[in-house]
Amino acid sequence: MSTQTRVLVTGAGGFIGSHLVKQLKSLGCWVRGVDIKCPEYDDTEADEFELLDLRRWDNCLQATRAVDEVYALAADMGGMGYISSNHAQILHNNNLIDIHTLEAARVNGVKRLMYPSSACIYPEYLQEATDVKPLKEEDAYPAQPQDAYGWQKLISERLYMHYREDFGIETRIVRFHNIFGPLGTWYGGREKAPAALCRKIAEAKLTSNPEVEIWGDGEQTRSFCYIDDCVVGIHKLMQSDYDEPLNLGQDRMVTINQLVDLIADIAGIEITKKHVPGPQGVRGRNSDNTRLRQVLGWEPEISLEEGLARTYTWIEEQVQAQLEGKSIAN
Numbered sequence: 001m002s003t004q005t006r007v008l009v010t011g012a013g014g015f016i017g018s019h020l021v022k023q024l025k026s027l028g029c030w031v032r033g034v035d036i037k038c039p040e041y042d043d044t045e046a047d048e049f050e051l052l053d054l055r056r057w058d059n060c061l062q063a064t065r066a067v068d069e070v071y072a073l074a075a076d077m078g079g080m081g082y083i084s085s086n087h088a089q090i091l092h093n094n095n096l097i098d099i100h101t102l103e104a105a106r107v108n109g110v111k112r113l114m115y116p117s118s119a120c121i122y123p124e125y126l127q128e129a130t131d132v133k134p135l136k137e138e139d140a141y142p143a144q145p146q147d148a149y150g151w152q153k154l155i156s157e158r159l160y161m162h163y164r165e166d167f168g169i170e171t172r173i174v175r176f177h178n179i180f181g182p183l184g185t186w187y188g189g190r191e192k193a194p195a196a197l198c199r200k201i202a203e204a205k206l207t208s209n210p211e212v213e214i215w216g217d218g219e220q221t222r223s224f225c226y227i228d229d230c231v232v233g234i235h236k237l238m239q240s241d242y243d244e245p246l247n248l249g250q251d252r253m254v255t256i257n258q259l260v261d262l263i264a265d266i267a268g269i270e271i272t273k274k275h276v277p278g279p280q281g282v283r284g285r286n287s288d289n290t291r292l293r294q295v296l297g298w299e300p301e302i303s304l305e306e307g308l309a310r311t312y313t314w315i316e317e318q319v320q321a322q323l324e325g326k327s328i329a330n
């Protein structure tokens with residue numbers, strides 16, 4: 001009998017999901033990918049890819065059949081512009097997806113599930129200054145996430161925790177801090193800050209218009225983690241016996257203005273920053289990686305400069321193709 005691990009990745013048409021499928025295939029797993037859309041920028045490497053709307057219970061039962069493990073990445077999500085203006089839809093869709101995916105996995109006898117939570121679960125009152133203290137896992141309570149997106153992630157963390165306690169299912173909960181890289185959404189309204197800024201700087205370069213719009217004063221702070229580190233960390237956590245929520249991100253904090261300068265350097269152009277009103281999220285945020293190092297004996301290794309260089313190169317190619325009116329591909 002084959003001992004190959006059979007894995008379901010939901011959200012496999014999305015950014016982290018499509019990279020995770022590649023990682024799991026390289027490790028020898030059999031992989032089913034599920035999403036409401038195919039990957040936009042690359043062919044999937046999944047053994048099987050099914051287009052299913054996971055808000056529906058029957059589709060979740062189909063998706064979770066005959067697998068050992070589930071990485072439940074599917075979610076209605078986007079950058080600050082999206083999550084600060086679609087609260088009801090995000091709460092509605094992601095609750096349906098998470099509740100049905102987890103219960104269907106239980107009914108189908110899945111042994112182990114990974115839930116992708118977010119730094120957005122941390123309380124707003126700890127993130128009001130730019131020089132914020134890095135967030136430790138236990139800082140999550142007393143809870144006061146800024147947006148419905150963060151509240152929903154926190155409730156699903158608890159759902160996963162109780163399924164572990166009540167039904168003996170192995171669950172893993174990872175809190176991502178701003179994952180970025182190639183093959184992610186870079187235009188259209190759901191893109192996150194690194195991709196949006198790479199696009200704006202590529203447009204500035206390719207159209208010789210040096211003005212780049214930045215939401216707010218650009219002094220808000222964040223840390224950013226490259227996708228290759230993210231998928232390595234996810235898999236390590238899944239293999240570990242650690243079942244409490246764990247941060248996964250870099251702990252090097254930069255301002256958005258600094259991020260813009262790094263990307264402009266990579267692009268090799270001088271830009272003019274134009275600060276405009278726009279959603280900014282919390283004022284400051286960083287990851288405390290103490291527990292990550294303890295639990296996994298590892299932490300993200302790819303520098304911000306290296307990750308941005310890889311991401312910018314890919315996004316500049318996309319912008320170039322768009323400006324030339326070509327269809328956008330990898």
Ligand code: NAD
Pocket residue numbers: 010011012013014015016017034035036037052053054055072073074075076077078093097116117118119175176177178179180185
């Ligand atoms: P993404 O938007 O690229 O991927 C999510 C995928 O879920 C999309 O392909 C989307 O089509 C799919 N999806 C949405 N609704 C669905 C439905 N009803 N049925 C089936 N599929 C559906 O986002 P991502 O950045 O790859 O994020 C993956 C997971 O990680 C999400 O749960 C997200 O909330 C979480 N997360 C990501 C980050 C980050 O920095 N990227 C940070 C924190 C948490």
